[in-house]
Amino acid sequence: MASSGNGEHGYATASDYIQHHLTNLTYGKLPEGATTCDGHLVEQAKWGLAKCGEEASQMGFNAIHVDSMLWSIGLGAIFLLFFWRVARKATSDVPSGAQNFVETLVEFVENNVRDIFHGRNPWIAPIALTVFCWVLLSNLMDIIPVDLIPYTLELMGVKFQKIVPSTDPNITLGTAVFVFILMIYYSFKVKGFGFIKELSFTPFNTPWLIWFNLPLELVGLIAKPFSLGLRLFGNLYAAEMIFILIALMFGGGIFVALLGGAAQLAWAAFHILVIPLQAFIFMVLTIVYLSQAHEDH
Amino acid sequence: MNFNATFIGQIVVFAIFVFLCAKYVWPPLMAAMQERQKKIAEGLDAASRADKALEVAQNDAAKKLREAKEQAADMLEQANRRAAAIVDEAKAEAEAEAKRIVAAAQSDVDKERNLAREELRAKVAELTMAGAEKILQAEVDQAKHSELLDKLAAEL
Numbered sequence: 516m517a518s519s520g521n522g523e524h525g526y527a528t529a530s531d532y533i534q535h536h537l538t539n540l541t542y543g544k545l546p547e548g549a550t551t552c553d554g555h556l557v558e559q560a561k562w563g564l565a566k567c568g569e570e571a572s573q574m575g576f577n578a579i580h581v582d583s584m585l586w587s588i589g590l591g592a593i594f595l596l597f598f599w600r601v602a603r604k605a606t607s608d609v610p611s612g613a614q615n616f617v618e619t620l621v622e623f624v625e626n627n628v629r630d631i632f633h634g635r636n637p638w639i640a641p642i643a644l645t646v647f648c649w650v651l652l653s654n655l656m657d658i659i660p661v662d663l664i665p666y667t668l669e670l671m672g673v674k675f676q677k678i679v680p681s682t683d684p685n686i687t688l689g690t691a692v693f694v695f696i697l698m699i700y701y702s703f704k705v706k707g708f709g710f711i712k713e714l715s716f717t718p719f720n721t722p723w724l725i726w727f728n729l730p731l732e733l734v735g736l737i738a739k740p741f742s743l744g745l746r747l748f749g750n751l752y753a754a755e756m757i758f759i760l761i762a763l764m765f766g767g768g769i770f771v772a773l774l775g776g777a778a779q780l781a782w783a784a785f786h787i788l789v790i791p792l793q794a795f796i797f798m799v800l801t802i803v804y805l806s807q808a809h810e811d812h
Numbered sequence: 813m814n815f816n817a818t819f820i821g822q823i824v825v826f827a828i829f830v831f832l833c834a835k836y837v838w839p840p841l842m843a844a845m846q847e848r849q850k851k852i853a854e855g856l857d858a859a860s861r862a863d864k865a866l867e868v869a870q871n872d873a874a875k876k877l878r879e880a881k882e883q884a885a886d887m888l889e890q891a892n893r894r895a896a897a898i899v900d901e902a903k904a905e906a907e908a909e910a911k912r913i914v915a916a917a918q919s920d921v922d923k924e925r926n927l928a929r930e931e932l933r934a935k936v937a938e939l940t941m942a943g944a945e946k947i948l949q950a951e952v953d954q955a956k957h958s959e960l961l962d963k964l965a966a967e968l
Contacts (some may be wrong), residue, residue: 541817572814580818587822591829595837607847614844621841640842641834649829656941685815689822693830696823 529763534568536661539683540675542570543578566674583683590652590680594645608765620648624798631802634809635703639802642697646690651794653680654751655754658783658790661758681751681793684744691744694801698739701808709811743800750793754786760808937965 526532542564551556564581565571570579590699601617611616624644632639657681665676680686692723714732715725761782763776941961 539814539818541814541816574814574816576816578814578818579814579821583818584821584825587823591825595829595832598833598837598841602837602844605840605844607844607851610844610848617841619843621838622843625842638830638834641838642830644838645826645833649826683818686820686822689819690826692819693823693826719906776940 532763533756533759534666535675537677537756538568538571538675539580539677541565541574542580542581542583543571543574543575543611545570546577549573564674580677580683580685582678583680583686586656586678587649587680587686588655590656591645591649594648594652598648608687620644627799628802631799632806632809634806636701636805636809639805640652642694642805643798643802646694647794647798650690650747650797651683652792653686654790654793656680657682657751657754657758657786660779661755663763679751679755681747682755684748684752685687687748688740688744689753690797691740691747694743694804695740699805701805705809739800739804743797743804747797749795752790754789757782758786933965937961940964 526535542562544562545551545557545565546558547557550569550573551557552570557566565578567576598611598617601613605614621644623645625640626641628640664678668676677683690758706713714736715729716722717728717732719728758779761775761779763774764778767775867900
């Protein structure tokens, strides 16, 4: 892609630039019969890093977004290590600055859980804290200038890099489905067979309308993780897209570049509102869904 | 933007995050916060208890002060009374002493007067005798007339 010297960082067209920024670093199995980037036919399936977007999409499900995965793990590790370091030295005396910060977050999450979740389950609050902090951190990656890390890595030979895990639908849906799995687990654990009964007998409490109730409720149930994951993805993906479009302006002469700088600053300032809001929404909905799983009707 | 195994990876990774958070992060933080909460509650409780104790002590002190004042006033009054009594006593004693002295002096005077009178009487008798002797030109028998003379002297 970085073949010619014209355009953004050596991209042929603006569309190439955008496309490149939306392509994950993908490791997977290129199946037999696929075409490589330079037009060859793959004769034998092989594992490797995709060299372009087309290769990545031909890998199908047998692939993993190395960048998304590593950033996700890295951000989770940052959250856990920081909190763990503070928790290990947590004192009930006057807390230090870091402990104050951590306790503020913990108390914020704890209050939300206490307001929404009325059962007794010691796992809900840590789940909510993890969800909130992880989503917040991965959303915050969006504030880092779009080209900074990808371009640096490209100079070091890494072809693609998407640094915001929450702009990857695999990641957001994965997180949402994790919540969904917990929902199903707790629904059965708390209500047992009553969970199926609940699905079959709402909204119409009669055996004659199970055929109507069950599909309706199942759609409602399955819509929950989808809406949860796609809401986060949509918001962050759109914001990332706008950052990329603004970044395109930097290639259009001094005046447009200055305008782009102002636009980027403005959009980043606005986006700072979106980042914690989306993290908060994700956390609250997680608590609400898990709370519903615990409530017997 | 392909749907692939990243999805499964994220589920697993996130489950591990949640597990680690619930195991190693949440409990110590919660414990510390709850302990601090308890400490603060205890502190406030102790403060209010100390406040009450202070009030009680203040009341006690005021009562003691009042009692002491009363006692002091009592003592002062008693002392005053005692002083008055002592003064009265001393006065009475002095009066009695004065009376006694006066009485003693009176009796001395009486004694002196009687002595002087006796002396005077004796002198008169003697003078009478001498006069009578002179008048009678004779010697009066002392022994014979002494009774008469004594009677005369006694009548003086």
